[in-house]
Amino acid sequence: MIKSGILYLVPTPIGNLEDITLRAIRILREVDMILAEDTRTSSRLLKHYEISNRLISHHVFNEHKAVSGIARTLKAGKSVALISDAGTPGISDPGFLLVRKCIEEQIQVECLPGATALIPALVISGLPAEKFVFEGFLPPKKGRQKNLTTLASETRTMVFYESPHRLLRTLEQMATHFGSERACCVCREISKIHEECYRGTLQAAFNHFGEKSVKGEIVVVVAGNK
Numbered sequence: 001m002i003k004s005g006i007l008y009l010v011p012t013p014i015g016n017l018e019d020i021t022l023r024a025i026r027i028l029r030e031v032d033m034i035l036a037e038d039t040r041t042s043s044r045l046l047k048h049y050e051i052s053n054r055l056i057s058h059h060v061f062n063e064h065k066a067v068s069g070i071a072r073t074l075k076a077g078k079s080v081a082l083i084s085d086a087g088t089p090g091i092s093d094p095g096f097l098l099v100r101k102c103i104e105e106q107i108q109v110e111c112l113p114g115a116t117a118l119i120p121a122l123v124i125s126g127l128p129a130e131k132f133v134f135e136g137f138l139p140p141k142k143g144r145q146k147n148l149t150t151l152a153s154e155t156r157t158m159v160f161y162e163s164p165h166r167l168l169r170t171l172e173q174m175a176t177h178f179g180s181e182r183a184c185c186v187c188r189e190i191s192k193i194h195e196e197c198y199r200g201t202l203q204a205a206f207n208h209f210g211e212k213s214v215k216g217e218i219v220v221v222v223a224g225n226k
Helices: 022-030 039-048 063-075 096-104 118-124 144-151 164-178 202-210
Strands: 006-009 033-036 054-057 080-083 108-111 132-137 157-162 183-188 196-201 218-222
Touching (some): 006 063, 006 096, 022 080, 033 039, 063 096, 118 157, 118 183, 144 164, 157 164, 164 202, 196 202
Parallel strands (some): 006 080, 033 054, 132 157
Antiparallel strands (some): 183 196
């Protein structure tokens, strides 16, 4: 049985619904409530595994106001699980503010091991993986050019998340700042039916994805500066 008064961070599949641990399923069934980034998305997963616990919306637009109330709920002895739409909560997803609040309030936090997009993309990229830097999403506007200029001299392999509609812009800007011949790997729809992994230079990747309609979740892995 799970313990009371604990916040559980529960990774969920990034694509294939089978990519969830037995422990995660048990925790989600036993907690008093589940906080979900998008209740519509999470409902499909929970229905698939016949989990009918109380589901509450917890996302970037309400988490600042919600963390104190959730902390009080935990202190009252309730158990709470936090999940995101896909992957591990807190990694480019809501979670950090709640975890910080729980630590401040001396509330126990446990994070289950599980799915995340950045590690599979890094491992299958063919680029050095013993040392790497995870940058998440680049700023959409302000600070974007500054970030890229700073990262141009980074010697470790770099991992980025990106949205389909910004992919070409990102590859073009990376080619400008890092050099068009810098090696990269673009992974799309990891673990899903239409999974794609393109390896080549930044310029070649730009050309490849410029010739097609790009959809799905994307991870861009870029070689460090040699």
